[in-house]
Amino acid sequence: MQISAPNPTTFKHVSYLWDDAKAAELASDDPSDREVALLVYRSNLLGADLRLTNYGGGNTSCKVMSPDPLTGQSTEVMWVKGSGGDLGTMKRSGLAALYMERLNNLKRIYRGLEFEDEMVGLFNHCIYDLASKAPSIDTPLHAFLPYKHIDHLHPDAAIAIAAAKNGKAITQELFDGQIGWVDWQRPGFDLGLKLEQCVRENPGIRGIMLGSHGLFTWGDTAYDSYINTLEVIEKCAEYLEENYGTASRAVFGGAALQSLEPAARRSQAAQLAPVLRGLCSSQTRMVGHFTDDERVLEFINSNDLGRLAPMGTSCPDHFLRTKISPLVLPLSANDDLSDTQALKERLNPAFEEYRTMYREYYDTCKHPNSPAIRDANPVVLLYPGVGMFTFAKDKQTARVAAEFYINAINVMKGAEAISEYTSLPRQEAFDIEYWLLEEAKLQRMPKPKPLSGRVALITGSAGGIGKAIAKRFADEGACVIVTDNDPERLTEADDEFRQQYGKDTHTGVSIDVTQGDSIRAAYQAASLAFGGVDLVVNCAGISISKPLEEHTEKDWDLLYDILVKGQFMVTQAGVEVMRKQDSGGDVINIVSKNALVSGPNNAGYGSAKAAQLHLSRLNAAELGKDHIRVNVVNPDAVIADSKIWAGAWAEGRAKAYGVSVEELPAYYAKRTLLGEVILPDDIANACFALVGGLLNKSTGNVVNVDGGVAMAFVR
Known part of the structure; x- marks a missing residue:
């Protein structure tokens, strides 16, 4: 040839x-x-x-x-x-x-x-x-x-x-x-x-x-x-x-409805995603992906959606990633999704019907030596007028499932244009899905990491303690939303995470924790990227060290807006998402030993930290019924890669203790019981200890990571 x-x-x-x-x-x-x-x-x-x-x-x-x-x-x-x-x-x-x-x-x-x-x-x-x-x-x-x-x-x-x-x-x-x-x-x-x-x-x-x-x-x-x-x-x-262009009928039978505008589509999807994630996670916690690709919209808005979607895919590679068929959501694009309970009551029957269909498919097609039935929840969910959601064990698998279903849509479109689309017979599909060789491949896969399937939003995570926490969580399998109010610092962190973890582990979002709209936008980004949030770490901070007579009203308001109001609003918005998922969650507040220790030149910062600590206790008492745990990590003198220590705070603390700025790390280490310098990774380790699985029945706690400061002992 x-x-x-x-x-x-x-x-x-x-x-x-x-x-x-x-x-x-x-x-x-x-x-x-x-x-x-x-x-x-x-x-x-x-x-x-x-x-x-x-x-x-x-x-x-x-x-x-x-x-x-x-x-x-x-x-x-x-x-x-x-x-x-x-x-x-x-x-x-x-x-x-x-x-x-x-x-x-x-x-x-x-x-x-x-x-x-x-x-x-x-x-x-x-x-x-x-x-x-x-x-x-x-x-x-x-x-x-x-x-x-x-x-x-x-x-x-x-x-x-x-x-x-x-x-x-x-x-x-x-x-x-x-x-x-x-x-x-x-x-x-x-x-x-x-x-x-x-x-x-x-x-x-x-x-x-x-x-x-x-x-x-x-x-x-x-x-x-x-x-x-x-x-x-x-x-x-x-x-x-x-x-x-020459087929006797329009592509997919023509459009049955029009899509919402892009911003409206994303708003609807962000509201809905945590609810869908919760329903899809009834057996195993899943991570989500959303797309409103034009090819998806053409299909889900068409007259032929009801005929073609239940048929499933033809290519075995497509089928293995997308399951026997998608779930078409019983929702209209313009529906009001604000009432979570009413929304769940509308969706629950559709999910139960899908699970029943899947169990019947398994029971009808199984062989004497077939592996046990797997998760009966759908992988692909279609929302006419809005877009497509996919849910899987991790972000990459969810994203790839969406790519495969788009390929399946392309196949259906082409086949319908030249003839009539045919899918795999159910028995053939089952024999692929539950093939013993495929099952052996699944059994050989590595054991999930402790935070696999979980999504964490960490404020102030483009550097210092926050970035260390985000990296530790990512290392342990979590998807992370890296946030900061410094665009340059956020861009650098975004590039660093992409190089280290690839494109499916994180998303970077600008956030101002003093502004409700900014906080809501961050959670919307989290819901669109991963389907929701399971872990919230309030790490954004600011420090002002001045004698009482030099403290201004502006200083006071800034400290309380960022530390106390910010923690309150970020937690409030995070809890709203967690309640939609109905699968519990964790809130960790990075406070300070200063919440418990009285020191000089520290009235505004120390009292704001004390407010953060007690707010954590209050939230723990209130959110236990939702299986949302609230715990505190109290660091002290974490100087490495910290914006706080790069400015006047370090000078103020050095002046208060009668040492130079250069002598501060050694001064802080020397005054601790263990004589240790505290690093961002030490705080990250404490956070992981709280959420890694061994302390799942623990809430309202304070973990000191300060090298041992006796005055900061809780008891």
Whole structure:
């Protein structure tokens, strides 16, 4: 098959990203190493375009000649994406390397479709590179195709044809017989044999369409395979586009309603998200994601929503992430969502109906050896006129579920434009969802971290104590809302968190804790980003140290506005979100040893800290009925990375104690019982101790983290 170098501008529906200069940099004295390097390069390019395949979806391979480490003889080795991983970010370590001769020998002992799962364990006997990734279930699909370079992707445009009622005929006509067809079958050894048979019966084809599933394409070189893949997908996409405008009926049957304006959509979504999160977390605490992508709105506002949504998805990769079908919420876009109790009374029957449907689906389709039923709550929730919510064990999984469902929408749109959309039969869907091999993969996943599934909002967290707390919580699995009133400092922290944790662990929000609108906007951002809030840490602070006669009314008001009023309003707004979720929560107030110790030049700050401490006790007494725990951490002299100590406060304290500013850390350490300098991480550790799971029945407590100041002992 001859492949000519295309003009990148000829591609309209896919991204041509190949760079000859970068490919040339992968040159090696070992030809096999170069081919593997080009495989990784090609995989990353394909994975970078979500129109071609989703996160974690698809796989690629190449076959090379390499020396057998035992005999030194040249032998054919296949390098293929291993189990798990993502094409867009895959490295060489994400590949599995296997002897082709041994893989082909497996055909001699294959006992038939009923026993094909047992073949997966035998892949390990075919491994060439012992340091490579574990082989995936798709290994034979690549092994038995007689081509050097192979791409298996799940492009929306191709699956739209593959999921169409007459997809086989369309494929034949569109590609004039150059693309073969294999009917839907669960991935595995037998499907690999079916692909081999298709090539044998159709010599010279350039690819194979898998019914309801995806696309296989190939080439003699990495570049040939890449171009062949793009050209086939481009042709599919062009065909769909031509039919969008000429179909006998409007896309999705036309619009049944109009979306709210963007600001109104986000307002409705933010009000609703914590309620949905609570309902979806009836078994396991979930993290949410919201999108009002135009593709979503076109679908959820359409006349065909009621017909298509219950059908579910076709591609198994889509289905595994989005569940059997979405829940269409029984709400109108303009509904008043302010009455939480009334809202729950409206939603509860819909959720119970979905759970009942899911249990019936499980009971009807299960096999004697099926794994136990999993969480019966929906993953995808559609709110006509507003957008789509997804809920999962963590933010990345929730976000990826949304991406997969958007791909499913694209598939439905294309299939309906050219024919009629068909989804996987329920039994086939169940056999994928509860496949014993999938269950084994789930069982191998790492144990959740202590704060997995929890969302924390920390005020004043762009530096000092607050940033240390946010990082410790993120390290322990939480999603964090990093907030500050300093835009520059917040931007720096935002970049730091993104580099350290990626894009799914945090969001940065500007906040002024003295302004109700600013606080509400921060919680709205938290609800849109993660579905709500479970942990609130009041850490925003200010310090003014002056003798009584020098203290101004402005000083006094500023201290009480930020420390006392701010703590009150942030807690009040946080409790409102937690009550919507109905799953309890935690409030931690970072107070000070000065709440208990009388010192010089400290009337405003010390009394405000005392007010913070008693307000914490009052909140603990009131919120226990909601299972919301309120605890206090009392630090002292945490100087590192603190804006407070960078200004007049340090000078004031040094003057009060008769030492220089430079001598303050040693002075504070020397006066403690333990003789220790207190660092931001010490405060973060105390906060984690309160919320990490061992003190779940503890509220109204004060934890001193001051190195031991006897005057600050609570008892």
